[in-house]
Amino acid sequence: MPSQDKLVIALPKGRILDEALPLVRAAGIEPEPAFEDPHTRLLRFATNHPSIDIIRVRSFDVATFVAFGAAHLGIAGNDVLMEFDYSELYAPLDLGIGRCRLSVAEPDDIAATDDPGQWSHVRIATKYPEVTKRHFAQRGVQAECVKLNGAMELAPSLGLCSRIVDLVSSGATLRANGLKEVEVLAQISSRLIVNRPALKTRPGELTGWIEAFRRVVGEGAAR
Numbered sequence: 001m002p003s004q005d006k007l008v009i010a011l012p013k014g015r016i017l018d019e020a021l022p023l024v025r026a027a028g029i030e031p032e033p034a035f036e037d038p039h040t041r042l043l044r045f046a047t048n049h050p051s052i053d054i055i056r057v058r059s060f061d062v063a064t065f066v067a068f069g070a071a072h073l074g075i076a077g078n079d080v081l082m083e084f085d086y087s088e089l090y091a092p093l094d095l096g097i098g099r100c101r102l103s104v105a106e107p108d109d110i111a112a113t114d115d116p117g118q119w120s121h122v123r124i125a126t127k128y129p130e131v132t133k134r135h136f137a138q139r140g141v142q143a144e145c146v147k148l149n150g151a152m153e154l155a156p157s158l159g160l161c162s163r164i165v166d167l168v169s170s171g172a173t174l175r176a177n178g179l180k181e182v183e184v185l186a187q188i189s190s191r192l193i194v195n196r197p198a199l200k201t202r203p204g205e206l207t208g209w210i211e212a213f214r215r216v217v218g219e220g221a222a223r
């Protein structure tokens with residue numbers, strides 16, 4: 001099959017991949033062995049289905065590849081989906097992986113007396129400026145965001161911003177950096193995402209794979 005006619009599935013190469021790959025396999029899609037070779041420079045991989053390729057990209061880029069139709073299906077955290085808010089993305093299925101929450105945190109000493117309900121303006125370091133601004137705007141708070149791509153937890157101690165908005169799971173990273181979670185913006189998990197226009201042009205194939213993933217997640221939940 002010509003490569004431009006293949007169905008392309010975008011998978012995130014970060015921490016989600018370890019949880020996502022078993023689901024992809026259980027749905028019946030097996031990537032070529034090079035996919036798991038840590039030394040490979042390949043970015044696009046064949047699978048056991050001649051009509052399906054997998055690409056491995058950064059988690060934020062999964063949403064962009066699928067929204068622009070460069071990939072047809074993908075797996076992305078709803079933190080990423082909320083930040084971009086792409087109308088071309090359909091996210092039919094919660095895969096139940098990558099569970100965490102998106103929260104505001106601040107230094108322990110500030111948190112001891114602070115009341116987030118009284119804020120009118122906050123400066124926040126985050127990888128999620130759009131979600132953060134939207135969240136605070138809803139209650140009339142102006143959030144001035146400084147965009148970082150990682151290690152947000154360093155920002156308060158170095159005087160960049162007193163508050164951060166970041167993902168929290170065990171809370172260990174916040175504790176290790178003297179920060180306290182003071183407000184939860186959203187519960188996060190990863191979803192199966194689909195390019196909406198492709199759902200119209202390749203409905204049989206795409207709904208077939210959505211149902212395959214639905215069965216896998218349903219079976220997992222029943223165990």
Ligand SMILES: Nc1ncnc2c1ncn2[C@@H]1O[C@H](COP(=O)(O)OP(=O)(O)OP(=O)(O)O)[C@@H](O)[C@H]1O
Binds near residue numbers: 015076077078170190
């Ligand atoms: N501590 C966590 N616990 C559970 N899920 C998480 C956690 N941190 C991140 N995630 C989920 O995993 C996704 C990828 O996060 P991760 O931190 O691995 O990205 P990354 O690989 O650092 O991104 P980048 O592509 O910028 O390097 C997030 O979008 C989120 O949905």
Ligand SMILES: O=P(O)(O)OC[C@H]1O[C@H](OP(=O)(O)OP(=O)(O)O)[C@H](O)[C@@H]1O
Binds near residue numbers: 166167171
């Ligand atoms: O509450 P915890 O269990 O400590 O998890 C939270 C951490 O996990 C994520 O980072 P990740 O480990 O993916 O590294 P990153 O900073 O490179 O994104 C997130 O950005 C936090 O730093």
